[in-house]
Amino acid sequence: MEVQEVLKIADDIVFAKTGKHLNHLQEGILRGTWQRQKYPEIAKTCYRSEAHVKKVAAKLWKLLSQTLGEDINQSNFRYTVERLQLSIVESNFGNYYAQIDNFSVCENKSHLSEIPNTEKPNQPLYNQTKPKERLDLSDAPEPNNGLSGIGKTALTLQLIPEIQHEFDYIIYRSLRNSPPLQTLQTDLIQFLCRGGAPVPAPAEERAPTGGLPLQYLRSHRCLIILDDIQTIFSSGQLAGNYQPGYENYGTFFKQIAESSHNSCLILLSWEKPREIAALEGENRPCKSLQLKGLGPEAQEIFREKGLAEPEKWSELIDLYRGNPLWLNIIATLIQDLFGGSVSEFLSYDTLFLGDLESLLEQQCDRLTEPEKQVISSLASEAAPVEISKISAHLELSPSALLQAVQSLGRRLLIEKVKQGQKTLFTLQPVLIEYLKNQH
Missing domain, CATH: 1.10.10.10 (Winged helix-like DNA-binding domain superfamily/Winged helix DNA-binding domain)
Structure with a gap:
């Protein structure tokens, strides 16, 4: 069996059980396992930590085991799939019917009359011609590691699985290395073409910078997520002013915001681009979400760090405004210097900053x-x-x-x-x- 055929069948099984399709990481785990890769290699390929890959894989194996009626794990996945009863009947038009235990899939319902009726009563048939999401999160950080600020990236990564089936293409890119706009747009076009979008003709309407054709955003529903926007802004100038040579980003953002198309652009930043500030508002094309700090839910950070005296935790949350990154840093400091005693930490007249000082210095x-x-x-x-x-x-x-x-x-x-x-x-x-x- 080809790996794509395995992914299609697995996607139908998961969808029938949960109502959700395989996400990008689940597909990566199954693809890597089918190709006999180990978790460290899969993690590297999917740009995730090995621990996170193992956690997601464990849930996936459990789901497949419950559905197929026997124990499935990484070591026996390929052998089990190949061993299970699998029959494929091809029509002259290349359509197929496949059965794995009590799950059946059919690529073309118009040929159902030609297929042997081997399924169990009330057995569902799943259409394999549904479009597959084209997703590229290769630039995204590990959801539980390396997230700066107050959780903009974390929130966006949690949002993607909920909305990914509403888009033809989803691409996440970080600007942390300050790529020129032309480099970014070339990368976006290459991804869209790999996903099946047509190569743009020279005469197609493009952004004023000569980059991403707007026709892509009109003919396909795309979600483009750009993180770390603040890296293309200048220091020593008012917020949202671009570095020399990066001013065309402003034109790019403005044109996407003002043009008619079916796509969405999400910008994640410490600073708000001036173009966005001018275009946002009720019934306007742009909306901004300023994330506030965590409330009582921030106590989970202190539990993970093993801090004592839960009755004092709310005072810590208030002092550091519920910022997850700040609370993680301070919780580590309390554990290192005060053995986890929050009251001892709070007994000092000064507000400890620790590693926060260097972060605040960068902003100031x-x-x-x-x-x-x-x-x-x-x-x-x-x-x-x-x-x-x-x-x-x-x-x-x-x-x-x-x-x-x-x-x-x-x-x-x-x-x-x-x-x-x-x-x-x-x-x-x-x-x-x-x-x-x-x-």
């Missing part, structure tokens, strides 16, 4: 001088303040002040607090502590 080094003045002023305030009070302490023009506050908001470095009809501004405790340590 990107700020303009007016932005640095604004956050320094806010750090000195005991409570949230109005914008007019910030201006009273600084020698900034009204325009420079407003631009700085807006930019800091787009970087998610200031918090807005509603007090009646007024909007007040403040900083997160972690950032206040970092700024104090710089003096």
Whole structure:
């Protein structure tokens, strides 16, 4: 049997049992197993950790075992499939009927009358002509490892299995190495062509940069996910300003947002591109989701780290605003220095930063001088303040002040607090502590 035939049959079995098709990783596990690869090799091929691959594989083997009525695992999967009763009857038109135990599949229902009636009563037939999702997550990180910030990437990776059957193509790319736009677009076109999309003709409408033809996004429903967008923005300028040579990304984003097509673009970033900020709103083509910190569910991080005194955990969550990355770092520090005692950690007057300091330094080094003045002023305030009070302490023009506050908001470095009809501004405790340590 060819591996693609095995994947089709396995997909039908899984769909019949769960109502969901095989995802990208499950297909990779079955493909690798059929080709006699071990888990380390499969993990490398699928860009996942070996532990995560084993976890997903265990659930897959259990599902197949329950459905086929005998124990299935990596070592016997190929032998078992080849041994199971498998009959294939080909018509003159190349259609086939296949039966594995109590599961049957048929590629063309118009030829059912030519197929021996060997299935059990009420046995379902599954159509094998359904389109297969074309998915490329090779740039995506391990879902439980290496995720920066507050979980933008983690949330997106969890979303993909829920929506993947609504798209013809899904591709995830990280811009962490700051690829030129032409390089990214060439990569996208190559992926789409490998997936079966037609090679674009020279006359087809393209983005102003000469890259990805919009016809692709109109004739196919594509989901393009671009992570680490902040890497193409300049340091020392207001949020969302591009590095020299990367300004064409802004044109690219704007054209996709304003053009008529069937596709979607998800951008993940510490900073919001200016083009997106100008186009978002109710009944507008762009929407932004600013992720908030975790609530009580963040306690799971402390359980995994083996921290003591659960009654103190909510105070930790509040101090670090529920940011999963920050809480992981602090939980490790508490375990290393205080033997897991949260109360001992909290007994100190200062707010420990540990490895957080270097992360905050990376973000603050990107700020303009007016932005640095604004956050320094806010750090000195005991409570949230109005914008007019910030201006009273600084020698900034009204325009420079407003631009700085807006930019800091787009970087998610200031918090807005509603007090009646007024909007007040403040900083997160972690950032206040970092700024104090710089003096």
